Amino acid sequence: MNRHDAKTKDLSTERLFWEIRRAFHSPMNNPVFGVLFLQAVAIIFVGAKGAGRIYLSMIGILFFITLCSWLFTSMIHGNRMILIYALTLLTVGTMLQCIFRQEQVLKNPQYFESHSAVSSLQFQYLIGFFAAVVLCFFYLKFREISTIKICRILFKVAVALSVVTLIFAGSVGNAKNWIQVGGISVQTTEFLKPLYVLIGAGLLGTREHPKKADVRAFIIVTVVESLFLTMQSEFGTLLLLLLLFLMFLFLFVPDIRVFFSTAGVVAAGSILIALTGSGLGKLAQAGSFLGTNKFSAVFLRNYDKIANRFIYWLHPEKDPLGLGYQLLKARESIVLGGWFGTSSVTDLPVKTSDLVYPALIQRCGMVFALLVFFVFILMWLEGVRMFVRKRDRYQKAVGAGCVFMLFDQALIIIAGSTGLCPLTGITLPFISSGGTSLMISFIIVGLMITVSGNVKWKGTIEDEKETDKFFKENAITAKCHAYLRYLNAHFAGKNFCNSARRIKRSRQGKDQSEGTDV
Numbered sequence: 001m002n003r004h005d006a007k008t009k010d011l012s013t014e015r016l017f018w019e020i021r022r023a024f025h026s027p028m029n030n031p032v033f034g035v036l037f038l039q040a041v042a043i044i045f046v047g048a049k050g051a052g053r054i055y056l057s058m059i060g061i062l063f064f065i066t067l068c069s070w071l072f073t074s075m076i077h078g079n080r081m082i083l084i085y086a087l088t089l090l091t092v093g094t095m096l097q098c099i100f101r102q103e104q105v106l107k108n109p110q111y112f113e114s115h116s117a118v119s120s121l122q123f124q125y126l127i128g129f130f131a132a133v134v135l136c137f138f139y140l141k142f143r144e145i146s147t148i149k150i151c152r153i154l155f156k157v158a159v160a161l162s163v164v165t166l167i168f169a170g171s172v173g174n175a176k177n178w179i180q181v182g183g184i185s186v187q188t189t190e191f192l193k194p195l196y197v198l199i200g201a202g203l204l205g206t207r208e209h210p211k212k213a214d215v216r217a218f219i220i221v222t223v224v225e226s227l228f229l230t231m232q233s234e235f236g237t238l239l240l241l242l243l244l245f246l247m248f249l250f251l252f253v254p255d256i257r258v259f260f261s262t263a264g265v266v267a268a269g270s271i272l273i274a275l276t277g278s279g280l281g282k283l284a285q286a287g288s289f290l291g292t293n294k295f296s297a298v299f300l301r302n303y304d305k306i307a308n309r310f311i312y313w314l315h316p317e318k319d320p321l322g323l324g325y326q327l328l329k330a331r332e333s334i335v336l337g338g339w340f341g342t343s344s345v346t347d348l349p350v351k352t353s354d355l356v357y358p359a360l361i362q363r364c365g366m367v368f369a370l371l372v373f374f375v376f377i378l379m380w381l382e383g384v385r386m387f388v389r390k391r392d393r394y395q396k397a398v399g400a401g402c403v404f405m406l407f408d409q410a411l412i413i414i415a416g417s418t419g420l421c422p423l424t425g426i427t428l429p430f431i432s433s434g435g436t437s438l439m440i441s442f443i444i445v446g447l448m449i450t451v452s453g454n455v456k457w458k459g460t461i462e463d464e465k466e467t468d469k470f471f472k473e474n475a476i477t478a479k480c481h482a483y484l485r486y487l488n489a490h491f492a493g494k495n496f497c498n499s500a501r502r503i504k505r506s507r508q509g510k511d512q513s514e515g516t517d518v
Helices: 003-023 031-048 052-076 080-107 119-141 148-168 188-204 212-231 235-252 256-285 294-314 325-337 356-364 366-389 393-417 435-452 475-490 496-517
Strands: 170-172 175-181 184-187
Touching: 003 052, 031 052, 031 080, 052 080, 052 119, 052 435, 080 119, 080 356, 080 366, 080 435, 119 435, 148 175, 148 188, 148 212, 184 188, 184 435, 188 212, 188 235, 188 393, 188 435, 212 235, 235 256, 235 294, 235 393, 256 294, 325 356, 325 366, 356 366, 356 393, 366 393, 366 435, 393 435
Parallel strands: none
Antiparallel strands: 170 175, 175 184
8 A cells, every 4th residue: 555545544534533523522512412312211111111121122223323324414514403303203113113022022922932023123224224325325426316317217117116016016905015025025115205206306306497398207207107006006105196296396397387287187187086986886886887897897996995095084983893993993092092101002903004103192192192293393394494495406306305205104194094084004204114114214314314415416407408308209209290290280270170170171172073073
């Protein structure tokens, strides 16, 4: 090693120690020490629930993630408050999941005599954290991620994931969203969320005035992914995707008429689907072919799933042992939990995922659950302030997509599990269990922090003459466009009806002339 390399290495080591001192310089005024104190004190509450031993197995990983993420945020000058809120939610989620694991141990002690109760949870935390760190470093260095070429690749990846899921996924709760990879279950629909944010930012966030072709491409991307999610019966993710779609149009398309017209089309389409489903249902009951063919059967199966969510949201008592069972048990858990929680535990279905918020109310109380929701609101407000202050339009778009995705997801599942809206099968970020959803939550927060920091490259295109298109024209589409241009030139006119009238008059004149010749 020569002197220059040694000097560079010494400078890098010196800078690392300097960054560590800067990140942890003042214990009294540094909020990360408050989070560490919260994680340490949580052992008292978790221990009172009988899960102290399990929580001790997780506290080392919590400390590691907290300290490393704080150092990373400090080095890139990212938004520290977003990280503090995320770590607080992660701590609450760890407490709750440890309590759930202890309940499983009490139910099946023989199994856990030879199996660790937290090994899978430790693996999920480490994989999620390291995946987020790697992608954040990749985002800091890879400026091409904002280009149309990369957006096209990301869209192909999203379509490929959807196709693979439809072919190989097993059905969980009537939704095809899980595939097995080496004995590990992976929820592929979770990966569509960050991919969709990056595609939307690339199409609408790189120019002050997005091209009409890019807006149309974004609409087509949304329609394609919505169709795949519908075929998978993944309506929770579909609702989240539509909310993000409208958010992108509202914030990043200057012409507000595009937003209102698109929102009107979505509303009209929803009404049309509802009327079509109701009509086909009546035809199916009458035994008509229109209601009993294969296409109608597939449509009605998905339509009934959505309709039943609304029916049993309003009246779960109509099917207390079937479709209304989850909501009735959730209400029972909320009532039993009261303001400060209870030691009596209701056998709550899917308590670690879909109904994790009622489970949190039951074990910790309504006061604690409201504080958790308040943390989500604070994170959203901090995220909004972050993306409003960003100057680069592309970074602003990525930040807005991540902020609203995380908050909308929390709002949907909290409202659904408490009976304020129909229940959907999505997770509560950092609180619900699930390796894939936890990893995506890490990635989304990591992107928010990275975007808020010193990203050296700009995603906004200064040269408005760039001609790269999202959907490139192939031979078939080129012939179609040529034929349409020929028709437009042959039937010149402002209105198609006027052109049709001219054609009709020319044919009538030709017939009359032929009759005269005869």
